[in-house]
Amino acid sequence: MIPIKTKKEIDLMREGGKLLAQVMAQLQEKAVEGVSTKGLNELAEALIFNYKAKPAFKNYQAKKEKNSFPFALCVSVDDIVVHGTPSDYVLRKGDVVGLDLGIEYKGYFTDMAVTLIVGEAGSPEVTRLVKTAKKALKIGIEEVKDGVIFEVVSRKIQNYIEGQGFSVITELCGHGIGKQLHEDPSIPNYVDKKANSHLRIKEGMVFCLEPMIAAGRAQLEKSDDGFGYKTKDGSLTAHFEHTIAVVNGKPQILTKA
Numbered sequence: 001m002i003p004i005k006t007k008k009e010i011d012l013m014r015e016g017g018k019l020l021a022q023v024m025a026q027l028q029e030k031a032v033e034g035v036s037t038k039g040l041n042e043l044a045e046a047l048i049f050n051y052k053a054k055p056a057f058k059n060y061q062a063k064k065e066k067n068s069f070p071f072a073l074c075v076s077v078d079d080i081v082v083h084g085t086p087s088d089y090v091l092r093k094g095d096v097v098g099l100d101l102g103i104e105y106k107g108y109f110t111d112m113a114v115t116l117i118v119g120e121a122g123s124p125e126v127t128r129l130v131k132t133a134k135k136a137l138k139i140g141i142e143e144v145k146d147g148v149i150f151e152v153v154s155r156k157i158q159n160y161i162e163g164q165g166f167s168v169i170t171e172l173c174g175h176g177i178g179k180q181l182h183e184d185p186s187i188p189n190y191v192d193k194k195a196n197s198h199l200r201i202k203e204g205m206v207f208c209l210e211p212m213i214a215a216g217r218a219q220l221e222k223s224d225d226g227f228g229y230k231t232k233d234g235s236l237t238a239h240f241e242h243t244i245a246v247v248n249g250k251p252q253i254l255t256k257a
Contacts, residue, residue: 001184002176002183002184002185002199002202002205003176003178003179003183003184003205003206004202004203004204004205005178005204005205005206005245006204009108009178009206010204010206010245010247010252010254012105012106012107012108013108013109013110013178013206013243013245013254014245014252014254015105015106016053016103016104016105016106016108016109016110016254017110017112017243017253017254017255017256018254018255018256018257019051019053019103019105020053020101020102020103020105020110020111020112020255021112021255021256021257022051022257023044023047023048023051023101023103024099024101024112024114024255025257026043026047027040027043027044027047027073027099027101028099028114028116030043031091031097031099031116031118032091032118032119033091033092033093033118033119034090034091035090035091036086036087036088036089036090036091037075037077037084037086037087037089037091038086038087038088038089040073040075040086040099041071041072041073041075041086044072044073044101045058045072045073048072048103051103051105052105053103053104053105054103054104054105055072055073055101055102055103055104056101056102056103056104056109056110056111056181057069057071057072057073057074057100057101057102057181058070058071058072060181062182063182065227066226067226067227069083069085069227070085071085071086072101073086073099073100073101074098074099074100074101074113075097075098075099076097076098076100076228076237076239077089077091077095077096077097077098078095078096078236078237079230079231079234079235079236079237080098080223080228080229080230080237081098081169081172081212081214081220081228081229081230081231081237081238081239082098082100082113082172082212082228082229082239083100083227083228083229084098084223084225084227084228085225085227085228087225091118092118093118093119093120094117094118094119094120094121094122094126095117095118096115096116096117096118096126096129096130096236096237096238097115097116097117097118098113098114098115098237098238098239099113099114099115099116100112100113100239100241101113102181104181107179108178108179109177109178109179109180109181110177110243110254110255111177111181111208111241111243111255112208112241112242112243112255113210113239113240113241114240114241115130115133115134115237115238115239115240116130117130125215126215126236128164129166129213129215129236129237129238130238132160132161132164132166132213132238133161133211133212133213133238133239133240134238134240135160136157136160136161136189136211136213136240137157137209137210137211137240137241137242139156139157139160140153140154140156140157140189140209140211141209141242141244141251141253142156142251143156144201144209144244144246144250144251145201145246145249145250145251146201146202146203146246146249146250147200147201147202147249148200148201149198149199149200149201150185150187150199150200150201151191151198153187153201153209154187154188154189154190154191154192155190155191157189157190157209157211158189158190158191161189161211161213166213166214166215167213167214167215167216167217167218168189168190168211168212168213168218169189169212169213169214169218169220169237170188170189170190170192170218171218171219171220171229172212172220172229173186173187173188173189173210174186174187174188174189174207174208174209174210174241175187175207175208176205176206176207176208177206177207177208177243178206183207185199185207187207187208187209189210189211189212201246202246203246203247203248203249204245204246205245205246206243206244206245206246206254207243207244208241208242208243208244209241209242209244210239210240210241210242211239211240212237212238212239213237213238213239214231214235214236214237215235215236215237216231216233216234216235216236217231217232217233217235218231219231219232219233220232241255242254242255242256243255
């Protein structure tokens with residue numbers, strides 16, 4: 001069963017999503033050359049607690065993982081598409097950095113992700129990669145309407161990404177969210193007849209859309225830290241995510257300032 005949220009619940013999630021977006025904006029400002037990814041995590045945690053919220057990812061254990069995630073923030077650099085762990089690594093000019101963050105606020109979770117380029121991009125193609133992932137999310141959100149089949153959203157995202165010459169990551173997907181960080185349904189970024197393709201979007205649903213793309217092939221493997229997922233061919237990746245609610249039959253982005 002896919003949980004349907006009440007107006008009160010969506011209002012609470014909107015409040016939490018606004019705080020999360022404010023934290024993410026500050027993290028993006030600080031994600032510059034010379035800053036360590038560990039430093040970004042420390043800032044994220046401090047800001048979250050300052051807003052009287054809790055980090056959603058810290059000590060969270062996903063179904064596929066053997067261990068719980070030890071940090072508040074996922075920082076994924078270059079070929080790591082998601083779940084990269086903060087470390088002593090210092091950001092360098094041209095790094096493609098994914099920041100993925102979730103919070104729990106008043107008993108409800110929100111989740112978002114952005115990808116940025118540190119300083120100047122190494123090539124126009126890198127810029128195009130990041131812009132494609134960002135636009136794919138926008139395209140997916142625009143298709144969210146009461147009564148629409150989830151497959152329509154997935155197909156639009158896939159067609160746009162592949163039309164730009166990039167690969168869709170098929171091993172990971174979007175998800176429902178609310179009282180739990182991950183709820184039903186699973187929402188792939190490609191057409192998957194075995195997934196929730198037949199399910200219809202309904203008023204009151206809240207879920208995360210999160211296109212993940214690669215410049216090369218889409219096949220992934222675990223990174224050395226045991227948490228991150230990176231491309232097997234070492235190609236660059238990009239990832240964007242918003243928490244979306246269906247209100248009055250249309251999409252509302254909850255994770256915006």
